[in-house]
Amino acid sequence: MTTGTLEPTPSNEPLIKAAENVSNLIESFIELGVLVHDNQGTPQSNQATINKLNQLIIQLKDTNENSVKSLTDFPVPIDVISYIEDGRNPDIYTREFIEVNAKSNARLKGKMKGFKQLRDVLGDKLKQEFPGLSDNVDNIIKRTDMNDESINGN
Structure with a gap:
C-alpha cells in the first residue's frame, strides 16, 4: 500500500x-x-x-x-510521526485508524438500536398498564426518535 x-x-x-x-x-x-x-x-x-x-x-x-x-x-498527528520514526508506513496508521473507527461506529449503532427497541417495548408496556399516560409516552417516543434511516438498519 x-x-x-x-x-x-x-x-x-x-x-x-x-x-x-x-x-x-x-x-x-x-x-x-x-x-x-x-x-x-x-x-x-x-x-x-x-x-x-x-x-x-x-x-x-x-x-x-x-x-x-x-x-x-x-x-500531522503525533501518532503518524511516531509511526514514521519507528520506520513504519504511515498508511498503516490510516488503515488502523479507519478500522478502529468503523468498529466503534458499529458498536454505537448496535447500542442505539438496542435503546430504541427498549424505548419502544417499554413504551408499549407502559401504555398497556397505564392507558392514561398514553399521550405522554407517545410524546416521549416522538421526541426521542432519531428519524435516521442508518440507525433503523436501512
Missing part, C-alpha cells in the same frame, strides 16, 4: 511542493550513495562526491526553510 498522489489545488500547493522536495532529496541521497560506493579515491571522484554532498546540503536547507513557512496549515 502506498500513499496516493494529491490533486493539485491552490490550498494544497505547499504540500505538493514539499512532497516534490522530499522526492528530490531521496533521489539526491541515492545518487550520493552511488557516488560513495563507486568512489575510486581519485581527486575527480572525491570532488564529485563533495559537490554532490554540497548540493544535498543546499537542498536540505531549502527544504527546511520552505517547509517551515508553508506547512504550518497542515497539522
Whole structure:
C-alpha cells in the first residue's frame, strides 16, 4: 500500500511542493550513495562526491526553510510521526485508524438500536398498564426518535 498522489489545488500547493522536495532529496541521497560506493579515491571522484554532498546540503536547507513557512496549515498527528520514526508506513496508521473507527461506529449503532427497541417495548408496556399516560409516552417516543434511516438498519 502506498500513499496516493494529491490533486493539485491552490490550498494544497505547499504540500505538493514539499512532497516534490522530499522526492528530490531521496533521489539526491541515492545518487550520493552511488557516488560513495563507486568512489575510486581519485581527486575527480572525491570532488564529485563533495559537490554532490554540497548540493544535498543546499537542498536540505531549502527544504527546511520552505517547509517551515508553508506547512504550518497542515497539522500531522503525533501518532503518524511516531509511526514514521519507528520506520513504519504511515498508511498503516490510516488503515488502523479507519478500522478502529468503523468498529466503534458499529458498536454505537448496535447500542442505539438496542435503546430504541427498549424505548419502544417499554413504551408499549407502559401504555398497556397505564392507558392514561398514553399521550405522554407517545410524546416521549416522538421526541426521542432519531428519524435516521442508518440507525433503523436501512
